[in-house]
Amino acid sequence: MTRMAHNAVKKTLVAVIATSALLASSAFAADKVYRLKLAETWGPNFPVFGDATKNMAKMAEEMSNGRLQIRIDSANKHKAPLGVFDMVKSGQYDMGHSGSYYWKGKVPNTLYFTSMPFGMLPAEQYAWFYYGGGMELMNKVYNPHNLMSFPGGNTEFQMGGWFQKEINSVDDLKGLKMRIPGFAGEIMAELGAKPTNIAPGELYTALERRTIDALEWVGPSLDLRMGFHKIAPYYYTGWHEPGSELQFLVNKGVWDKLPADLQEILRISMKTAAYDMYIQAVHESGQNWSLIKTDYPNVKVKNFPPEVMDALRAANDKLLAEHAAQDPLAKEIQKSQADYKKKVRAWTDISTKAYLDNEAE
Amino acid sequence: MTRMAHNAVKKTLVAVIATSALLASSAFAADKVYRLKLAETWGPNFPVFGDATKNMAKMAEEMSNGRLQIRIDSANKHKAPLGVFDMVKSGQYDMGHSGSYYWKGKVPNTLYFTSMPFGMLPAEQYAWFYYGGGMELMNKVYNPHNLMSFPGGNTEFQMGGWFQKEINSVDDLKGLKMRIPGFAGEIMAELGAKPTNIAPGELYTALERRTIDALEWVGPSLDLRMGFHKIAPYYYTGWHEPGSELQFLVNKGVWDKLPADLQEILRISMKTAAYDMYIQAVHESGQNWSLIKTDYPNVKVKNFPPEVMDALRAANDKLLAEHAAQDPLAKEIQKSQADYKKKVRAWTDISTKAYLDNEAE
Numbered sequence: 250m251t252r253m254a255h256n257a258v259k260k261t262l263v264a265v266i267a268t269s270a271l272l273a274s275s276a277f278a279a280d281k282v283y284r285l286k287l288a289e290t291w292g293p294n295f296p297v298f299g300d301a302t303k304n305m306a307k308m309a310e311e312m313s314n315g316r317l318q319i320r321i322d323s324a325n326k327h328k329a330p331l332g333v334f335d336m337v338k339s340g341q342y343d344m345g346h347s348g349s350y351y352w353k354g355k356v357p358n359t360l361y362f363t364s365m366p367f368g369m370l371p372a373e374q375y376a377w378f379y380y381g382g383g384m385e386l387m388n389k390v391y392n393p394h395n396l397m398s399f400p401g402g403n404t405e406f407q408m409g410g411w412f413q414k415e416i417n418s419v420d421d422l423k424g425l426k427m428r429i430p431g432f433a434g435e436i437m438a439e440l441g442a443k444p445t446n447i448a449p450g451e452l453y454t455a456l457e458r459r460t461i462d463a464l465e466w467v468g469p470s471l472d473l474r475m476g477f478h479k480i481a482p483y484y485y486t487g488w489h490e491p492g493s494e495l496q497f498l499v500n501k502g503v504w505d506k507l508p509a510d511l512q513e514i515l516r517i518s519m520k521t522a523a524y525d526m527y528i529q530a531v532h533e534s535g536q537n538w539s540l541i542k543t544d545y546p547n548v549k550v551k552n553f554p555p556e557v558m559d560a561l562r563a564a565n566d567k568l569l570a571e572h573a574a575q576d577p578l579a580k581e582i583q584k585s586q587a588d589y590k591k592k593v594r595a596w597t598d599i600s601t602k603a604y605l606d607n608e609a610e
Numbered sequence: 611m612t613r614m615a616h617n618a619v620k621k622t623l624v625a626v627i628a629t630s631a632l633l634a635s636s637a638f639a640a641d642k643v644y645r646l647k648l649a650e651t652w653g654p655n656f657p658v659f660g661d662a663t664k665n666m667a668k669m670a671e672e673m674s675n676g677r678l679q680i681r682i683d684s685a686n687k688h689k690a691p692l693g694v695f696d697m698v699k700s701g702q703y704d705m706g707h708s709g710s711y712y713w714k715g716k717v718p719n720t721l722y723f724t725s726m727p728f729g730m731l732p733a734e735q736y737a738w739f740y741y742g743g744g745m746e747l748m749n750k751v752y753n754p755h756n757l758m759s760f761p762g763g764n765t766e767f768q769m770g771g772w773f774q775k776e777i778n779s780v781d782d783l784k785g786l787k788m789r790i791p792g793f794a795g796e797i798m799a800e801l802g803a804k805p806t807n808i809a810p811g812e813l814y815t816a817l818e819r820r821t822i823d824a825l826e827w828v829g830p831s832l833d834l835r836m837g838f839h840k841i842a843p844y845y846y847t848g849w850h851e852p853g854s855e856l857q858f859l860v861n862k863g864v865w866d867k868l869p870a871d872l873q874e875i876l877r878i879s880m881k882t883a884a885y886d887m888y889i890q891a892v893h894e895s896g897q898n899w900s901l902i903k904t905d906y907p908n909v910k911v912k913n914f915p916p917e918v919m920d921a922l923r924a925a926n927d928k929l930l931a932e933h934a935a936q937d938p939l940a941k942e943i944q945k946s947q948a949d950y951k952k953k954v955r956a957w958t959d960i961s962t963k964a965y966l967d968n969e970a971e
Contacts, residue, residue, distance in 0.1 A: 308878055312673055314871035367969070370962060372733065372892050379886070380893035406961035469957060486964035510675035514875075517669055521878055524885040525740070531733050532741035534961070535954035542956070550960050555971055593896035595903070596830060598970065599911050600767035600895070601731060603847035605963040608728070608955070610916055 283511060285319045285503065287344040288337065290330045290351070293323040297470055297530055298495060301402040302346045305497070305522035312514045317507075319344065337498045338394050345498035346401055349387075350431055357572065358390045361582045362398065364407070364493040366433055366565045368586065371403040371492035371527055373593045378494075381589045386582050397504055399519045401495035402526025405534055409485030409553065410465030411456065411477040416485070416553055419560045428452060428464035432568070433489035439564035449475075456480055465489070469541060470533035478545045486552050488561060494523070644872060646680045646864065648705040649698065651691045651712070654684040658831055658891055659856060662763040663707045666858070666883035673875045678868075680705065698859045699755050706859035707762055710748075711792055718933065719751045722943045723759065725768070725854040727794055727926045729947065732764040732853035732888055734954045739855075742950045747943050758865055760880045762856035763887025766895055770846030770914065771826030772817065772838040777846070777914055780921045789813060789825035793929070794850035800925035810836075817841055826850070830902060831894035839906045847913050849922060856887070 287306070291298045306319040322342070324330040333345035334352045349362035362383075369377060377383040378400055391398040410429065416422065423441035434444030447455050447464075455461045457480045466472050468487075478484070497519045504512065541548055553561070573580040648667070652659045667680040683703070685691040694706035695713045710723035723744075730738060738744040739761055752759040771790065777783065784802035795805030808816050808825075816822045818841045827833050829848075839845070858880045865873065902909060914922070934941040 308874070311874040312871060312878060314869075370965070372889060373896075375889045376893040376896065379889055406965065408961070468961065484960075486960055486968065488965070488968065491965055508675075510673060513669070513672040517673060517878060517882055521882045521885070524882070528733060528736045528740055531954065531957075532737040535734075535737065535950075535957040538957045538960070539953045550964075552964060552968060558968055558971070589896075592900045593892065594969070596892075596896040596899045597966065599845075599847055599899070600769070600829065601962065602966040602970070603911075603913060604731070604767065604849070604852055605958065605966070607847065607849065607913060607919055609959065609963070610919070 281316065283317050283507060285317070285343040287319050287321050287346060288327045288329070288333050288342040289321060289323050289346040290333055290348065291323055291346075293325055295323070296474070297404070297526060297533060298346075298402065299323065300529060301495065301522045301526040304525055305518045308518040308521060309514055312518065313511060317511050317514055321346075333498065334394075334396070337500050338396055340500050340502065343500050343503040345496075347496060347498065348493070349398065349496045353431070356390065356394065357576065358579055358582060360432060360572075361579075361586065362387045362390070362494065362496065364490040365586065366436060366489045367562060368491055369590050369593070370597065371405060371494070373590065373597060374492050374494060375400065375403075375524075375527075376593060377586065377589045381593075382585055383589075386585060389578065390582075391498075392501070395501045397499045397501055399497040399499070399516070400523040401497040401519065402523045403530060404467055404490075404493040404495070405470065405527065405530035406468060407487050407490035407493055408465065408468045408472070409487045409489070410463055411472070411481035412463040412483040412485060412551075413456075413459070413481050414462065415483055415551065416557060418554065419557055422557070425463060426461045428455070428461055429489070433465075435568055436489070436561055436564045439567065440560055453477065453480070468530075468534050469538035470530050473537040473541055478541050478548050482547060482549055484548055484550050486550065488553070488558065495526070497523075642677065644678050644868060646678070646704040648680050648682050648707060649688045649690070649694050649703040650682060650684050650707040651694055651709065652684055652707075654686055656684070657835070658765070658887060658894060659707075659763065660684065661890060662856065662883045662887040665886055666879045669879040669882060670875055673879065674872060678872050678875055682707075694859065695755075695757070698861050699757055701861050701863065704861050704864040706857075708857060708859065709854070710759065710857045714792070717751065717755065718937065719940055719943060721793060721933075722940075722947065723748045723751070723855065723857065725851040726947065727797060727850045728923060729852055730951050730954070731958065732766060732855070734951065734958060735853050735855060736761070736764075736885075736888075737954060738947065738950045742954075743946050744950075747946060750939065751943075752859075753862070756862045758860045758862055760858040760860070760877070761884040762858040762880065763884045764891060765828055765851075765854040765856070766831065766888065766891035767829060768848050768851035768854055769826065769829045769833070770848045770850070771824050772833070772842035773824040773844040773846060773912075774817075774820070774842050775823065776844055776912065777918060779915065780918055783918070786824060787822045789816070789822055790850070794826075796929055797850070797922055797925045800928065801921055814838065814841070829891075829895050830897075830899035831891050834898040834902055839902050839909050843908060843910055845909055845911050847911065849914070849919065855884070858884075 287302060289302050302321050306321060309317045309319055331351055333347040336342040337345040349359045352359040387398050419440055425442045427437060427442055427444055428447045429437055429444045430446040437444045452464055453476055456464055456477060466475060569583055573583050648663060650663050663682050667682060670678045670680055692712055694708040697703045698706040710720045713720040748759050780801055786803040788798060788803055788805055789808045790798055790805045791807040798805045813825055814837055817825055827836060930944055934944050
């Protein structure tokens with residue numbers, strides 16, 4: 250071999266090794282596995298809510314061919330069901346699945362992104378989120394906390410709750426001990442009720458032993474397995490959570506480090522899991538309600554009388570005005586929701602409502 | 611260089627080249643671009659419907675990092691708006707976006723997968739598709755034709771149409787010339803109306819010159835730009851398409867050749883684009899209805915009188931029974947839809963309907 254030939258071989262070898270290294274690095278980049286940890290507020294195998302996180306993680310893994318893997322820790326693992334906001338903010342977890350209104354004691358304006366009393370129905374609210382400015386307002390609230398928030402699944406319409414006695418007037422609410430947390434609880438308190446919060450595992454006993462007179466939980470999709478229909482005959486139609494949207498939280502720094510295709514896979518997996526949960530909740534509600542009706546035909550569905558509804562509305566308006574007066578962003582969000590609801594509801598009334606009225610004739 | 615050293619270099623070189631080739635081939639496999647062609651029934655830049663296909667293709671491309679590229683041909687390109695079924699079946703196109711009920715003359719049972727008169731609302735119908743057996747029944751109809759069918763976007767509730775004169779009795783329908791295609795047209799014919807189909811571009815003139823007395827199109831989301839509210843004062847609430855779902859078609863052979871991760875990316879892109887279109891249609895309906903009301907405050911929203919609704923229902927039942935008697939699969943689909951609707955509607959009535967009734971008080 251001449252020196253020239255030797256040099257040529259050497260150059261080729263170097264070039265081949267370089268190319269090889271480049272290809273290897275590119276192949277490794279494409280194969281790099283991103284492992285994210287998600288903390289959910291719910292216990293293990295929590296129906297419907299827990300299905301949403303599993304569905305999301307499965308879509309993300311399958312669409313990314315295994316490059317995006319999301320481990321789900323339920324509350325029994327991380328022990329902090331209402332610590333999800335802080336754990337994702339700090340980076341202890343990369344993602345969370347929870348309810349925005351749980352953080353209202355910490356960041357008051359998070360209140361507005363689950364469901365508001367006398368607010369929008371699920372499809373109306375999705376339209377507000379995606380086409381009416383809702384997403385922008387939600388992230389205006391969350392981004393300063395190093396968080397991104399996304400719709401995380403709708404529980405579907407929530408019922409007004411299970412009552413031991415009929416409610417015929419505002420007077421019947423005075424002194425009424427009811428498990429009803431959050432903003433709706435504040436409204437009930439305005440009317441003289443005694444709202445309390447009780448851990449889910451103790452609700453049945455509390456209602457059975459008359460420690461409380463009434464409670465609201467979700468709706469047929471989740472109420473059936475709690476058994477409330479066996480011990481409280483009156484099931485009131487809803488007003489306080491017409492379409493509660495859960496939320497996915499993502500740590501902003503974690504999001505920024507994902508390649509663009511995995512960001513899109515994660516975004517769409519969360520969006521689709523949210524929509525899917527809404528539809529699953531419709532299904533489970535229909536399914537479970539038909540079972541309650543069959544097993545307990547004496548369950549009585551009641552509307553609160555107009556006098557009570559008017560008083561609830563007035564208390565709601567009063568409390569909202571107080572929030573708006575304290576905080577310009579609260580005022581901006583309230584106005585956006587009220588304007589949007591007014592517009593979309595006029596349509597809902599001549600379409601869905603007119604149809605349901607005609608069908609019920 | 612000794613011979614031994616020379617051989618060692620040669621061996622290394624061969625090994626490096628082999629490794630390099632392996633890496634390159636693996637990188638190329640991961641980078642292989644799949645280019646699919648989609649034919650849609652709609653014209654170019656058709657609002658809402660056309661947004662669904664663009665949204666789907668964009669998600670697929672971004673989530674696959676460019677490995678799945680879908681070219682959309684609208685009707686002005688392929689010239690066969692109602693030939694989508696055949697073009698995807700034969701493989702001339704890989705995918706389609708259309709409406710299932712357009713194929714009822716060819717495959718009668720395709721009728722059931724868009725929307726049925728007096729049928730389910732959009733969320734109820736999604737629940738039937740995904741959790742109540744609807745997807746399985748739809749593919750029982752489509753698979754024998756080398757096709758897979760997926761929900762492709764909901765138009766939202768469709769209005770009953772624009773009328774020159776009020777309809778006060780079944781007699782008012784006799785001889786009424788109305789643009790109302792499909793199964794709903796057959797029902798109207800049962801009651802003595804003269805249903806016709808007219809190309810969209812000629813609808814306004816036909817209604818203005820009284821060539822027809824009435825027409826149905828979609829709802830505010832698409833009716834506004836057609837201008838019907840300027841020439842027909844009565845806008846009737848709907849009964850015949852309570853939630854029309856469009857469809858994506860995929861050629862079965864094309865689907866089978868996609869790698870598993872791209873199948874999942876395609877499936878989720880179609881599913882999400884469908885949900886998104888539903889929510890966009892809610893938004894556009896609310897938005898456009900508020901504009902119609904502002905510009906034309908004299909538009910009168912009317913319900914057909916109960917007598918007319920009862921007659922329409924009876925004609926619908928009669929025609930459905932005829933279909934069921936001819937075909938066991940038609941009977942199976944009808945029963946699945948009727949049973950599901952009964953169950954889910956009982957829930958809708960105590961939730962959404964009760965809420966809307968209370969809110970309207």
